[in-house]
Amino acid sequence: MQLIFMGPPGAGKGTQAQLLASLWNIPHISTGDILRASVVAKTALGQKAQSYMDAGDLVPDQLLMDLVQERMNQPDASAGWILDGFPRTVPQAAFFDQLLCDVPGAGPKSGKDCALRAVNLDVPDNVLVTRLLSRGRQDDNEQTIRHRLQVYREQTEPLIEFYRDRQQLVAVDGDRSMAEVTAELQQALSGDQICH
Numbered sequence: 001m002q003l004i005f006m007g008p009p010g011a012g013k014g015t016q017a018q019l020l021a022s023l024w025n026i027p028h029i030s031t032g033d034i035l036r037a038s039v040v041a042k043t044a045l046g047q048k049a050q051s052y053m054d055a056g057d058l059v060p061d062q063l064l065m066d067l068v069q070e071r072m073n074q075p076d077a078s079a080g081w082i083l084d085g086f087p088r089t090v091p092q093a094a095f096f097d098q099l100l101c102d103v104p105g106a107g108p109k110s111g112k113d114c115a116l117r118a119v120n121l122d123v124p125d126n127v128l129v130t131r132l133l134s135r136g137r138q139d140d141n142e143q144t145i146r147h148r149l150q151v152y153r154e155q156t157e158p159l160i161e162f163y164r165d166r167q168q169l170v171a172v173d174g175d176r177s178m179a180e181v182t183a184e185l186q187q188a189l190s191g192d193q194i195c196h
């Protein structure tokens with residue numbers, strides 16, 4: 001099972017990704033969580049990323065590529081994963097494609113058995129703003145939220161077409177209860193295999 005969770009901030013991708021990952025016993029890899037932990041730990045990566053995150057901007061591609069490459073080489077990532085918040089730009093997606101060909105167990109051969117799926121959770125902007133304002137994270141003030149949504153529409157939304165073109169897209173209406181969305185995701189992804 002190799003899943004990418006896309007969708008705008010506040011679409012519920014983190015919640016759904018975490019839930020399904022624990023159900024399927026595969027790691028939930030959230031680049032946002034890794035970056036926030038790096039900021040708290042004041043690592044070199046955290047220090048470079050913090051100002052971008054506070055402003056609601058994307059952290060530069062190269063930092064994310066290094067981060068994901070390292071994480072994908074961990075042993076627990078060999079049986080599949082749910083990637084939450086990456087890729088977020090077309091260059092990241094192209095890089096990731098290449099990386100999957102290089103990582104043992106995820107090469108072109110096994111790719112057929114454990115096809116990558118990119119899930120997009122679609123939610124209207126007004127619902128997203130309301131949800132994010134009630135979440136209260138440090139980067140969740142209204143100005144930053146509006147900026148993050150704009151960044152999403154400009155830089156990340158093109159990935160929907162990227163994955164649709166490759167017939168890897170699973171589009172789900174995220175403007176429903178958490179349980180309804182989980183049920184639809186489970187059904188839509190039930191044909192996929194855990195890959196070894």
Ligand code: AMP
Nearest residue numbers: 031032052053057058059064085086088
């Ligand atoms: P998230 O928790 O996924 O909303 O991510 C929080 C913040 O981390 C984002 O607003 C970005 O600043 C940064 N971030 C997370 N993932 C990425 C990524 N794939 N590319 C660039 N920046 C990212």
